[in-house]
Amino acid sequence: MSLAYFALILAIVSASILEIAGAHFSAPMGMAAAALGVLAASLSARKADYDHYLRAVAWTRWFLVIIPVGIALQLLPVWLSLAHPIWASAREAVGGLSFGFITADVGLTLNALALALSALALIGVTILVSRDRGRAELILFVLGGVTTVSALVLILHRPSPTSANASSTGLATTLGGLGLLVNLAVMQLAAERAETHHALSRSIAIGLCGLVGALICGLAVFGFSSTGSAVGATFGIVLVLLILLIRRLDLSAPAVAALSLAALVGAAIVLAFVFEKGSGSALLRLAPDMAGELKPTLERMLADTRWFGAGAGAFAAVSRIYQSDPGQLLPAPSVAAAIFVDMGWVGLVAALAVLAALLLRLFFGALARGRDSFFPAAAAACLSFTLVEAFSGPGLLRPAAIFCLSAIAGLGLSQSIGQSSRS
Numbered sequence: 001m002s003l004a005y006f007a008l009i010l011a012i013v014s015a016s017i018l019e020i021a022g023a024h025f026s027a028p029m030g031m032a033a034a035a036l037g038v039l040a041a042s043l044s045a046r047k048a049d050y051d052h053y054l055r056a057v058a059w060t061r062w063f064l065v066i067i068p069v070g071i072a073l074q075l076l077p078v079w080l081s082l083a084h085p086i087w088a089s090a091r092e093a094v095g096g097l098s099f100g101f102i103t104a105d106v107g108l109t110l111n112a113l114a115l116a117l118s119a120l121a122l123i124g125v126t127i128l129v130s131r132d133r134g135r136a137e138l139i140l141f142v143l144g145g146v147t148t149v150s151a152l153v154l155i156l157h158r159p160s161p162t163s164a165n166a167s168s169t170g171l172a173t174t175l176g177g178l179g180l181l182v183n184l185a186v187m188q189l190a191a192e193r194a195e196t197h198h199a200l201s202r203s204i205a206i207g208l209c210g211l212v213g214a215l216i217c218g219l220a221v222f223g224f225s226s227t228g229s230a231v232g233a234t235f236g237i238v239l240v241l242l243i244l245l246i247r248r249l250d251l252s253a254p255a256v257a258a259l260s261l262a263a264l265v266g267a268a269i270v271l272a273f274v275f276e277k278g279s280g281s282a283l284l285r286l287a288p289d290m291a292g293e294l295k296p297t298l299e300r301m302l303a304d305t306r307w308f309g310a311g312a313g314a315f316a317a318v319s320r321i322y323q324s325d326p327g328q329l330l331p332a333p334s335v336a337a338a339i340f341v342d343m344g345w346v347g348l349v350a351a352l353a354v355l356a357a358l359l360l361r362l363f364f365g366a367l368a369r370g371r372d373s374f375f376p377a378a379a380a381a382c383l384s385f386t387l388v389e390a391f392s393g394p395g396l397l398r399p400a401a402i403f404c405l406s407a408i409a410g411l412g413l414s415q416s417i418g419q420s421s422r423s
Contacts, residue, residue: 004044005129007037008407009142011122015403016146020153020172027115027399034118034403037125049128056127056413063357064120066350070343071113071312074102084310103311104318112313112342115399119406126410136375136415137189143408144186147179148213150400151220173229174395176220177385178404181236183217185378186210188244192371228286228392231274235267235388236381243366243377256367271388283340286391287333297322298333301341309344335390335397352387358409359383365416372415379412 015030041049057064077099080088087100103109130136154172190207194200221233242263246256278285280295281302290298301322310318315338319330332338340348362380366373386396386405395401 003040004037004125005135007033007040008122008125008129008139011037011403012142012407013146016150016175016400019398019400020150020175030399030403031114031118034121034125038121041125041128045128049131052131052414052417053124053127055417058361060357060361063354064123066354068113068116068120070347070350071109071116074109074308074311074343075106075113077101101311102308103314105311105314108313108317109311115402119402122403122406123410123413126407127414130411130414133372136411139407139411140182140185140189140375143404144179144182144210144213147175147182147404148216151176151179151217154220154224155216170393170395171398171400172395173221173225173393174389174401175404176217176225177229177233177236177389178382178401178408180214180217180221180233181240181378181381181385182408183210183213184237184240184381185374187214188374192374196371226286226288226392227274229389231270232385232388232392236385238263239363239381239384240377243363243373243380246367247373283337283391284333286388287337288393290333294330297330298337302337305341305344307344307346309340309342309347312342312347315341332394332397334393338394338397355383355387359387362409362412362416365412369416375415376412379408382408
């Protein structure tokens with residue numbers, strides 16, 4: 001698994017540090033590293049590794065393939081009555097075949113499919129590689145480091161808007177929120193090591209690194225980001241504390257259910273209040289303010305969106321149809337809005353269902369886990385942050401955020417299984 005481990009680290013670093021620095025080849029490098037990781041893992045995996053993977057994904061394995069399958073279906077030829085209207089218009093103008101595609105841009109959707117498959121591959125590779133606790137800790141440290149660097153970039157560049165565009169700011173905000181929760185796990189790791197009589201000096205050093213990372217990421221999210229991002233990060237922190245409280249007090253099942261229900265109701269009340277403060281479509285209420293004619297244009301795009309969308313990744317191509325100036329770039333205001341335009345209500349509901357299923361799997365995995373419960377707890381908290389952040393900004397559309405979130409989810413799933421499952 002050494003080569004697969006190297007490929008995983010390369011994918012995380014190349015898709016985060018290089019992308020936040022503006023390198024255009026970061027996404028292809030991350031995809032190539034993910035493919036290399038899958039190849040290396042498949043060649044070196046044993047039966048025990050395969051059994052570990054099946055136990056880790058448990059009943060969520062079918063949820064993981066929903067998005068790639070949905071994107072692939074958009075690439076299949078269909079009758080013009082089911083296809084995107086652009087294909088009927090093209091046939092009327094220049095002639096051609098009597099069928100088209102659900103997607104308005106085949107090339108962009110193919111790229112989105114490759115990205116989705118890479119994310120799925122990274123989850124699988126991370127599950128196999130992080131079966132070893134030592135490697136799991138190193139992956140956690142890498143994730144904490146790269147997300148902290150990204151948050152630091154946001155803090156340093158925020159006073160100068162010309163040095164960082166809105167897309168890079170959204171990416172840094174998203175990675176900062178993930179980094180805050182990952183660094184909390186690093187601090188829990190240090191505390192656990194100290195409790196189990198590891199070297200005290202090393203535990204203190206790890207804890208201090210996690211604390212510095214958490215402070216930097218916390219400043220980026222709560223000091224320089226939108227209200228939605230701050231609320232999402234708060235939900236993640238509360239979820240970590242909830243899991244810690246349940247485990248430390250060793251609460252009974254009815255008490256856990258009551259406490260979890262109270263937390264869920266509280267989160268729903270806060271979200272309802274935050275959404276009520278906004279105006280317009282629910283998909284835009286938590287998104288950053290848009291100047292000029294951008295918001296009316298987006299409202300028209302959302303109103304015209306079909307059940308199956310216009311094709312994964314085709315937001316930019318479709319937006320040009322609605323703009324008076326085709327050369328002007330219309331950025332996606334949020335991940336939820338982009339997914340809705342790309343894949344319709346069907347795709348948006350499927351994406352939220354995947355996140356919810358993984359969150360529940362990790363939450364219960366953290367409660368059932370022993371000393372390493374902070375791995376699935378942090379992953380569940382990151383997914384909780386992701387659910388809110390998807391409506392707050394476009395950062396999760398970037399490959400860096402997708403790859404880091406995939407690695408975090410894979411790490412949590414892998415470590416949600418007890419030591420007794422290993423051989």
